[in-house]
Amino acid sequence: MRILLTGIPSYLQRTIGSVSGLTVHHRPYFDELTAKKDFLSQVRKIANTGNYLIGEGAAQSLRGHDVTYVPFWHLANNRFSDEVYEQANREFDLCVFASANLLRPGYSADLEAEVFAKLKMPVVVMGIGIQRKEGLKELLPAGTLKFLDVLRNRESYFLTRGYFTAEFLKEQGMKFVKPTGCPSLYFAPDQMARSLTALANPALADAQKIAFGGYLGSVADTIVDAHALLGPKSVASYVVQDEVIAYNLELPGDDATPVYDRASGRITGETQYKHKEKWQREHELIAFFDTNQWRTWTTSRDMCFGRRFHGCIIGMQAGVPALMIAVDDRMREMLEFIGFPYIEAATWNREADKRTYLANFLSKIDSEAAIDRYQACEANFRNVLGQIGI
Template identity: 65%
Template sequence: MKHRPYFENIRTKKDVIDQVKRIANTGNYLIGEGAANSVRGHDVTYIPFWHLANSIHSPETYARLNESFDLCLFASANLLRPGYAAATESHVFELLNMPIVVMGIGIQKKENLKAELPEGTQRFLNVLKKKETFFLTRGHFTADFLKAEGMKYVRPTGCPSLYFDPAQMKRSLGRLADPGLADSQKIAFGGYLGSVPDTIVDAHALLHKDSTASYVIQDEVIVYNMNMVGEETTEAYDQAASRITAPTEYKHAEKWQRKRDYLVFFDTHKWRSWVSGQDFCFGRRFHGSIIGMQSGIPALMIAVDDRMREMLDFVGFPHIEASVWNREPQKKAFLQDFLSKIDVPAAIHRYSECEANFNGALKDIGIR
């Protein structure tokens, strides 16, 4: 079957939650889009994973798939983590008789990973170990882990979303060493509202009292208890503006001293269109900043966990450690100083090397 993307009418509280649940985290849109973009020019068919999972007991379906395709490209994200058992994936790939490319695979948390890795995920790795499998990882730690597990072809390449539009990524990096960005009032914020108040503190530090904080929601409404007030059928979303219109409630919301807009995007092109009108992306979400960079907008990330650190360390993007930023009393002055010291040519050179490495891996596999 061929999948044709279309965009549903999203209006109510239930519509928003259902759409977010389908992708779990809007960063996954960028991962899949980057992987698909990397094989443009080939005869590509997108098959939703749920179709493969629902057809496990249909030998005819898998016979057709094995006859029709030369290679399977599986875009992944935080698959290697204690809280997720990839049992379904192991059953699916056991039935596919073709080379497998696992692109973008990463580790969510390094501590005790080997001891806490679920049995289903261990089975997934054992299945792929017996096949012609190519692992393109988000960074070096994941690559080292997979090599230790006996995987044959493992190459750290970074997240595929990094290479969706290299020219715009370099343009973004080229605009980052500007202390004036700390005074921007059109900032795309991203973080974990509903869990911690960090983004509220950031907005207060950077925005004037009469400015509006623009916060892009990813999975907060299903993971971090951000609630849109009202019944399931309550009108909650302005689809044209991609904005939550219902009142919201969540932990620490009372701390706000700025007006704010909550935006949710279910179309990457629309997300890029909106963010291209901002002056700066600043926050604690990797892909919320990457989509700004894909639009040529300067972006600076606060590294909050192992998955961000692995991706940022690999690609060499300037960033600030959360532990440093959170305890800094003069945040705006600190940010101005940090931006003024960024070595733009070095950052662009490092990114160009990563881009060449990614394209070289694809060439090795025979994709490009």
């Protein structure tokens, strides 16, 4: 099958130099990332570095087929070009659109509606989910309603992040809707199972090499967690995903200021953010634009911990134990679907003795049941792909 893959990309998008028609030209290198301007540009291109896992998982699921990735921005920029879309409709049998939190009040999918109105082939929307349940039906923007209307009247397949999104889409009249979870979950199934086995270990509450993730620049939660779990002489390693463009983590200096070391992944420049003065531990800020480098670095940690879904999934893909703190509807939907152990943020935040609470929580994890649930979800994902013909 000839598949046009678009939407959220893998990190390999960083090698795209240009696109002509539907021919994508790749450069044999990545852009330089030392200066502030270049660092921020790379983050803005993906919006959140955790998104690279979604694109990578979607692409991996299509192995064995003739797959061409065409950037969505190119399809959108050429939406008035009949020639480009005639070529696409002639050369491809199926379009797979890697998606994430598309269903949310603050985002109007006008461009998606226009693009998919011109693509006449069947469409698979993979990984679609919600941002927030409250008021979704009443507040969904007109562009997103148009996007759903276009696909309602076409041969379309929706693979959702969880049950709530699936029920919502069914209510919207979509015919083929299957909850399958985020495609990033099935990128490395053996390592995911190994991670779940390793998580059921109360001794991890004393781990000192932890990959933290959260919303540094907005709230002090991760700083509090690091102080609660790490000894005074340990270094807190925090992985940045989108904080520099979404949560007021600033990099002072002009555009040419060196701020990043690509070899180590460390942010080397000065940083400014809310609550920074509360740190009582030595700490480092890390950022990755290559998922292989991210996974490799994660293997040097004892565990991943925090409020970022993909910041923990990347560790699980490397076989490292990971525990998530659920902070919003999108995380809860994905975690409840896949059955991974997690702690509610409200519960965790009010615990005075976090290390003891964590040890007790880890001691009660049934890793065998978690693995059984995960493997059932993976089998379901592969089965749904088979139903579609991929």
